[in-house]
Amino acid sequence: MKALNNETVQARKTYPVKILQFGEGNFLRAFVDWMIQQANNKIDYNAGVVIVQPLANGLVEMLKKQDCMYHVSLQGIKDGKPVEETELIECVMDAVNPYAEYAKYEEYFLSEDLEIVISNTTEAGISRIDDEDINALPPKSYPGKMTALLYKRYKKYAGAADKGLSVICCELIDKNADILKEIVLELAEQNNLEADFINWLNSACTFSSTLVDRIVPGFPKDNIKEIQAELGYEDNLVVVGEYFHLWAIEAGENVRSKFPMDSAGLNVVWLDDMKAFRDKKVRVLNGSHTALVPVGLLCGHETVKEAFDDETVSTYIKSMVAEEVLPNIEGDKEKLVAFADEILERFFNPYIRHFLKDISLNSLSKWVTRDFPTVKDTVASTGKLPKKVTFSLAALLVLYKPGNPIGFEAKDTPELLEIINSVWASDSSVEEKVQSILSNDKIWGINLDEVPGFSAAVAGYVNNILDNSIQSALAEILK
Structure with missing residues (x-):
């Protein structure tokens, strides 16, 4: 059986890295990355993803062994009929562990092509840490990482308005992006970062709260050999999920135009206020x-x-x-x-x-x-x-x-x-x-x-x- 990598997948496409994704777990790979792949295929979205491992231990090395490719297998009911679909995800261009590859990780965050940051660092990821050191390489918490890198991006581009980022949060907590921004601003104040940076953060960057919905059981360990035989690849990162998907995003037109997932026929709902939908x-x-x-x-x-x-x-x-x-x-x-x-x-x-x-x-x-x-x-x-x-x-x-x-x-x-x-x-x-x-x-x-x-x-x-x-x-x- 063939390994899954750039040599065995013919004519793999490459995309400019427009999206940095904090989180390499099953859900993001079977939901967000699957959507980006769909948009690349259907509307020529032309966006690549770099996955950032939020914790010191994770799946980055496994992703790299497969040149960051894997399959998503969806099973469920569509229009009243059983459906099974398998998609090769090739929009992930790279994966980095900031605890071992900080310079590479920072380079991606400061890239001119970067437009969007997406995260699912679990409910515990968007949290405050006592005496957070935003100068650590990297800081311990996700808000700490974001504060440090947004500040470095602000410095590199001298506060240019068009170099701000759209931050989209998928953590299953109410007002996830609002809480992230609140902590980032707290850390900026605690570290005496200049007022112009805070102004840039408020004017050039957006923080969008979202609600996600797709059941993703994850790696099919019980029948992985049969799945691999059907795929023809020794894919050790297969993700199984249900066909149903829904992503509700609280954002304005500037974010919608950068991330036009609904134009690809995906079940993405844009909202001005999330409360009723979330409840x-x-x-x-x-x-x-x-x-x-x-x-x-x-x-x-x-x-x-x-x-x-x-x-x-x-x-x-x-x-x-x-x-x-x-x-x-x-x-x-x-x-x-x-x-x-x-x-x-x-x-x-x-x-x-x-x-x-x-x-x-x-x-x-x-x-x-x-x-x-x-x-x-x-x-x-x-x-x-x-x-x-x-x-x-x-x-x-x-x-x-x-x-x-x-x-x-x-x-x-x-x-x-x-x-x-x-x-x-x-x-x-x-x-x-x-x-x-x-x-x-x-x-x-x-x-x-x-x-x-x-x-x-x-x-x-x-x-x-x-x-x-x-x-x-x-x-x-x-x-």
């Missing part, structure tokens, strides 16, 4: 996923589809969305129902093995971001707790309990797991344990126990799951 997507899709994880795993299921093939589980999630989530989202109710139906239909995708254990990563922060808003809004509007969303947190606490019924080992922030483990190990009652966990703002960022009756309701469901079974508790909640 809809995060609460319905991501909130459903997060609620499904502990319930599905405790029921003995491995994948999203297996869980949804369980009628009790699928009824639970569908009724949670219809009765508790949608009533708290602004917008036309018929359109919201149609949107939710389309989202939940994707859970049945027969081609995607989306493992619940993979989705379970960092479930604590995911639950409070995606599901707790429904609790707050329901209490505010009705004075009652949403039973099914509340139950999902009880299932999550059972899943995170040492010695849980399925032997599951949570993957989350170690400090938070240590807190939860110590509470579960105490001699207090389940009610006291739940209240201790829910009131700890280190875990959630807020005190969940401040919602009247919430801790008691969660504890009741926890007891029911532990004393009986998840199936019995589910049946009771669905009465």
Whole structure:
């Protein structure tokens, strides 16, 4: 079988590097880079990408072994019919590790051709670090890297307005680009960078928040040999994803003209304000996923589809969305129902093995971001707790309990797991344990126990799951 590289791929195209991408993970490669490849093919976008590895350890060396090429395999439903498409991604011109190749990395950032920076450094990537050294090579955080390089770009081009950059963020946090810019400006002030630089940052650069949607299970380890045989290449970076894709970008005309993905027939939506769109997507899709994880795993299921093939589980999630989530989202109710139906239909995708254990990563922060808003809004509007969303947190606490019924080992922030483990190990009652966990703002960022009756309701469901079974508790909640 042939290796995948420039020698084995005939007439590989080369493109000017217009885009610097912070993040080399499965999602960006199967979503952003796939879109750029589509635009190059369909509308002659003529843009190349350089991938920057955000952390010291990553996939850059694997990418370089394949001359930064790989295949994206999409599987799903298109126009009501099963579809499978495979695309060779050749728009990535290079990949760099700034911890080992700082000069090369800086050269790309300062290039005259560069127009756009795209990132997905995970929810933890856009964050503040105490005593951040923006003069380190490179700085530790993503905001630190951006501050240092934007300042060097400003200096190199003497503040030229046409040398500003469009920064597009894909991290799954609200107002992702606004938060990044806020931290960059803080770092500029802390490091006494001149006012003219800040003016250039505000006038010549744009920061666009976005919302992304495509399920990307990643590397198909279970059947990689069959896929490689079909491709005819020993591609060790194949990425599998669903066919459905959606990218909502909050940006003005200047960014839209630089990044015309919608002109290539891609599902890119340009918005002036992201809030309503974000509420809809995060609460319905991501909130459903997060609620499904502990319930599905405790029921003995491995994948999203297996869980949804369980009628009790699928009824639970569908009724949670219809009765508790949608009533708290602004917008036309018929359109919201149609949107939710389309989202939940994707859970049945027969081609995607989306493992619940993979989705379970960092479930604590995911639950409070995606599901707790429904609790707050329901209490505010009705004075009652949403039973099914509340139950999902009880299932999550059972899943995170040492010695849980399925032997599951949570993957989350170690400090938070240590807190939860110590509470579960105490001699207090389940009610006291739940209240201790829910009131700890280190875990959630807020005190969940401040919602009247919430801790008691969660504890009741926890007891029911532990004393009986998840199936019995589910049946009771669905009465």
